[in-house]
Amino acid sequence: MATILAHIRVNEGKEAQFEEIARMLYERTHATETGVRRYEYWRGSAPRTYYTLLAFDDFRTFIAHQTSPHHEEASPQFVGVFESFRLEWVDPIQGASDLPPTESQDMPADADELTVTYAQRFAADVAAWWQGLR
Numbered sequence: 001m002a003t004i005l006a007h008i009r010v011n012e013g014k015e016a017q018f019e020e021i022a023r024m025l026y027e028r029t030h031a032t033e034t035g036v037r038r039y040e041y042w043r044g045s046a047p048r049t050y051y052t053l054l055a056f057d058d059f060r061t062f063i064a065h066q067t068s069p070h071h072e073e074a075s076p077q078f079v080g081v082f083e084s085f086r087l088e089w090v091d092p093i094q095g096a097s098d099l100p101p102t103e104s105q106d107m108p109a110d111a112d113e114l115t116v117t118y119a120q121r122f123a124a125d126v127a128a129w130w131q132g133l134r
Helices: 015-032 059-066 069-078 113-121
Strands: 002-010 036-043 049-056 082-089
Touching: 002 015, 002 059, 015 036, 015 049, 015 069, 036 059, 049 059, 059 113
Parallel strands: none
Antiparallel strands: 002 049, 002 082, 036 049
16 A cells, blocks of 8 residues: 655645646546545645645555656646645554555566656655554
8 A cells, every 4th residue: 555645835826727737637547547545635724735645555556646647747737836745655544544554565677767767756655663553
């Protein structure tokens, strides 16, 4: 499983543009990808803040999402929209979430260059302290 919380702050006046891109990504992700457990966007309480919860069957499925045609199409559109963007790997609390634990996973030996690049860029950060609580 791979579960991530994205912390997003958009540039002033870019809220509508961000939400349009988010709606497109949401719709295409759910329509064309398999292994998606959660892919949702929310507005935060502070102006221009947003959150995305992403949960996939495994890390490979997350990387397939990152390299999907619709995600690759959307990525350049974020230039000038994001003020800041941070991915935080999170671990579901068993018995308080229906998602399995977040785990790291190697890419297949025959993975293409884009997949390898994204797997390195977005490597799963599985915090050591989680292990003692599982």
